[in-house]
Amino acid sequence: MKKISIVVPCYDEEEALPLFYEAVEKVVRKMDVKVEYWFVNDGSTDKTLAELRQLHEKNPNVHYISFSRNFGKEAALYAGLQAATGDYVVDMDADLQDPPSFLPIMYKLLQTGEWDCIGTRRTDRNGESKIKSFFSGMFYKFINQVSNTHIVPGARDYRMMTRQMVDAVLSLKEYSRFSKGIFSWVGFRTKYLDYQNVERVAGKSDWTTWELFKYAFAGIADFSQAPLNIAVWIGSVSFIISIVSLIVVIVRHIINPNTDVFGWASLVSIILLIGGLQLLCIGVIGRYIGKIFLQVKRRPIYIVQEKK
Numbered sequence: 001m002k003k004i005s006i007v008v009p010c011y012d013e014e015e016a017l018p019l020f021y022e023a024v025e026k027v028v029r030k031m032d033v034k035v036e037y038w039f040v041n042d043g044s045t046d047k048t049l050a051e052l053r054q055l056h057e058k059n060p061n062v063h064y065i066s067f068s069r070n071f072g073k074e075a076a077l078y079a080g081l082q083a084a085t086g087d088y089v090v091d092m093d094a095d096l097q098d099p100p101s102f103l104p105i106m107y108k109l110l111q112t113g114e115w116d117c118i119g120t121r122r123t124d125r126n127g128e129s130k131i132k133s134f135f136s137g138m139f140y141k142f143i144n145q146v147s148n149t150h151i152v153p154g155a156r157d158y159r160m161m162t163r164q165m166v167d168a169v170l171s172l173k174e175y176s177r178f179s180k181g182i183f184s185w186v187g188f189r190t191k192y193l194d195y196q197n198v199e200r201v202a203g204k205s206d207w208t209t210w211e212l213f214k215y216a217f218a219g220i221a222d223f224s225q226a227p228l229n230i231a232v233w234i235g236s237v238s239f240i241i242s243i244v245s246l247i248v249v250i251v252r253h254i255i256n257p258n259t260d261v262f263g264w265a266s267l268v269s270i271i272l273l274i275g276g277l278q279l280l281c282i283g284v285i286g287r288y289i290g291k292i293f294l295q296v297k298r299r300p301i302y303i304v305q306e307k308k
């Protein structure tokens with residue numbers, strides 16, 4: 001009998017967890033598979049850990065890893081994938097935004113051997129603000145323009161993968177983990193199932209717009225060097241302009257030496273412009289250096305306090 005590992009990152013999910021567990025159990029009980037759960041408590045501040053201990057008492061196939069503090073969803077997902085032992089591994093959110101009813105469909109599709117991964121994609125963004133949808137649309141357009149790794153718009157992290165693909169994902173040990181990019185970068189044949197957005201059952205999402213922005217930039221910097229190329233372009237263009245204006249100044253001086261008085265205002269503007277562009281480009285380079293800095297320190301991606 002095949003074994004499915006269900007990996008669930010949890011941050012402050014005490015209310016959602018029991019509902020999640022019941023809903024998933026109801027579905028997998030009807031499937032002809034062994035199931036193990038790997039809940040990852042990502043430094044929750046509520047009773048999530050107590051809830052997980054209880055579930056573990058009730059069902060020995062429920063395992064949990066508890067971090068020493070909040071390391072972020074990507075780290076939690078990584079820890080869960082590392083711990084999972086199944087032939088197939090699923091990544092699900094604890095808030096039931098990922099419908100458990102897809103599990104048998106995903107499993108059946110993977111059994112055909114035609115795919116290595118069955119992912120999910122939201123076809124609409126009900127219950128999300130217009131501005132947020134607009135910016136996420138822009139983000140997908142931009143990153144797919146500048147990155148060689150295709151990021152599927154609206155794709156969720158909810159997916160079922162074969163052992164082979166999970167091992168490939170785990171072989172990418174980068175510190176700054178952008179899962180949407182990593183899943184795509186490793187390749188393999190992925191089929192996407194479409195579904196309508198579902199609101200979370202309990203608790204609230206703590207992604208602020210600003211955090212989503214930072215996440216988007218991190219993703220772009222992790223999977224493309226376009227910002228660096230843009231800096232090179234800005235530099236080249238202003239260099240060419242400066243050469244041309246130098247020639248104009250010299251030629252003018254030769255033709256008519258008496259009209260050399262230029263306005264200081266234009267000079268100040270130009271100095272500010274060039275200075276600003278330089279700082280911008282240095283800033284972009286700095287972001288990449290920051291990423292290198294984090295990577296070379298080789299800090300662990302997460303720290304476990306308790307595991308069962």
Ligand code: UDP
Nearest residue numbers: 009010011042072073076093094095205206
């Ligand atoms: N999550 C986590 N660590 C965090 C934030 C979130 O493990 O720092 C978990 C959370 O418990 C949930 C999943 O990641 O199971 C997705 O989070 P959320 O529902 O807040 O994000 P959204 O669905 O809005 O993208």
Ligand code: MG
Nearest residue numbers: 093095097200
């Ligand atoms: Mg959610």
